[in-house]
Amino acid sequence: MSIRISATDWAPGGLSEEDLLALARAFKEAGVDLIDVSTGQVVPHQKPIYGRMYQTPFADKIRNEIGLATMAVGNITSADQVNTIVVSGRADLVALARPHLADPYFTLRAAAWYQHSGQFWPRPYLPGRDQAYRLAVRDREEWTAGRQANEAAQPRGEGRTGEGRTRREKRRRARQEGSLTACRARSTSPSNFQSSRGTSAKARSAEPVPPRIFKGGTTTTNSYAFASDSSSRFRFR
Numbered sequence: 001m002s003i004r005i006s007a008t009d010w011a012p013g014g015l016s017e018e019d020l021l022a023l024a025r026a027f028k029e030a031g032v033d034l035i036d037v038s039t040g041q042v043v044p045h046q047k048p049i050y051g052r053m054y055q056t057p058f059a060d061k062i063r064n065e066i067g068l069a070t071m072a073v074g075n076i077t078s079a080d081q082v083n084t085i086v087v088s089g090r091a092d093l094v095a096l097a098r099p100h101l102a103d104p105y106f107t108l109r110a111a112a113w114y115q116h117s118g119q120f121w122p123r124p125y126l127p128g129r130d131q132a133y134r135l136a137v138r139d140r141e142e143w144t145a146g147r148q149a150n151e152a153a154q155p156r157g158e159g160r161t162g163e164g165r166t167r168r169e170k171r172r173r174a175r176q177e178g179s180l181t182a183c184r185a186r187s188t189s190p191s192n193f194q195s196s197r198g199t200s201a202k203a204r205s206a207e208p209v210p211p212r213i214f215k216g217g218t219t220t221t222n223s224y225a226f227a228s229d230s231s232s233r234f235r236f237r
Helices: 017-029 056-066 079-087 098-102 106-113 123-153 162-176 178-186 201-205
Strands: 002-006 034-038 069-072 093-095 224-226
Touching (some): 034 056, 079 106, 098 106, 106 123
Parallel strands (some): 034 069, 069 093
């Protein structure tokens, strides 16, 4: 059984970190298998801070502090983001909506890009499958060559040195953790959300939560694009 919650109301006086963890713990004790972690859409005066994967930190917190499987949603737009979330243990499933509305073949394109041969293709699309995989190999080679050329052309200290990579990594993490920072600024609770890389990371690492696999039911190619086990047809490498 799965349920969907709003992890924060994006408004003063709304759901706090303590409330969120208590709610997730209660659902776990009641036998819930997975929480679909969304935010907002509760009060008209909400002031959400949107960004790339902006709701993922909340799924991360529930999964790794409560030990309950989660599904991440919200402005997740690429297969690379999906794989990063699942492989890093921030969520067990990722659900995509708008990316499939913009491109109904999102999952098939991603399977070709990663050369994932186990992806299911509807029978009418099989004639185009081999071509998609061949073109994806060429596209990936061109993308890799362009990226390497771009890194080589960057000024020293911004691209090729360890210092430059460190700065870029810090900026990337800051963007991903922006949602929790915004919630911390808006919350009236004395306790604040911690970064998934913050002080709670050491405690969490002692008891890792194994990936959960959800099969059957209403899962389709265009709903849950990826799962967290190589035996699933939705996980790409």
